[in-house]
Amino acid sequence: QVQPGDSGAGSVQAGGSLRLPCAASERTFSRYATGWFRVPPGREREFVAAISSNGEVTKYKESVKGRFTISRDNAKKTVYLQMDSLQPDDTAVYYCAWRLGFNTYSDWRSYSLWGQGTQVTVSA
Numbered sequence: 001q002v003q004p005g006d007s008g009a010g011s012v013q014a015g016g017s018l019r020l021p022c023a024a025s026e027r028t029f030s031r032y033a034t035g036w037f038r039v040p041p042g043r044e045r046e047f048v049a050a051i052s053s054n055g056e057v058t059k060y061k062e063s064v065k066g067r068f069t070i071s072r073d074n075a076k077k078t079v080y081l082q083m084d085s086l087q088p089d090d091t092a093v094y095y096c097a098w099r100l101g102f103n104t105y106s107d108w109r110s111y112s113l114w115g116q117g118t119q120v121t122v123s124a
Contacts (some may be wrong), residue, residue, distance in 0.1 A: 010118070010119075010120050011120075011121040011122075011123070012120075012121075012123075013122070013123050013124075014086060014087055014088055014122055014123065014124050015085060015086065016086050016122070017082070017083060017084045017085075017086065018083045018086065018120060019080055019082045020036070020080065020081040020083070020094055020096075020118055020120070021078050021079070021080050022034065022036075022078065022079045022080075022081075022096030022115055023077060023078045024077045024078070024098070025077065026077070029074060029077040030053060030054070030074045031053055031100060032053055032098040032099060032100060032113075033050060033051065033052050033053050033098070033099055033100070033101065033102045033105065034050065034051050034070075034072065034079040034096060034097070034098055034099075035047065035048075035049070035050040035051075035096070035097045035098075035099070035105060035106075035108070036048040036049045036050070036070060036081045036095070036096055036097075037094070037095045037097060037108050038090075038092035038093065038094045038095070038120075039092055039093045039095070039117075040089070040091060040092040041091065041092070045095075045108050046061065047061055047105075047106035047107075047108065048060070048061050048064060048068065048081070048094070049064065049068055049070040049081060050070065050102070050105040050106065051070045051071065051072055051079060053100075053102070055071065055072045055074070057102065058070050058071075059105055059106065061106075063089075064083075064090075067083065067084050067085045068081060068082065068083050068084070069081075069082040069084075070082075079096060081094070081096075083120070086120075086122045087122060088122050088123065088124050089122075090120065090122050091120060091121050091122050092120060093117045093119050093120075094117065094118045094119075094120050095114055095115055095116075095117045095118075096114075096115045097111035097114045097115065098111060098112065098113040098114075099111040099112055099113070
């Protein structure tokens, strides 16, 4: 069973960058698609980005397109969320999640395994 790993928390000024890793220890890692979601203060969970199990398809929330990049290294069993040009509105707890299949990738309810979350704080 895939067990999502946790990434380190990050605090950065507006315009800065962070990279969030999400590692797994399961040998069937390459079968799972991965999504990143976030919970901003006082708001609902929202989709950020997703990548298919083979890494060939990526999807993004409109507001992060061109600033965030999701990628995966199946040999290292790790998925990354590179976040550039961070803005205060990106402040949130970020979660990685895993699922089989890729349809409805933006629906958090379709993901069966979740990491514990990482606080990202962007100051103005």
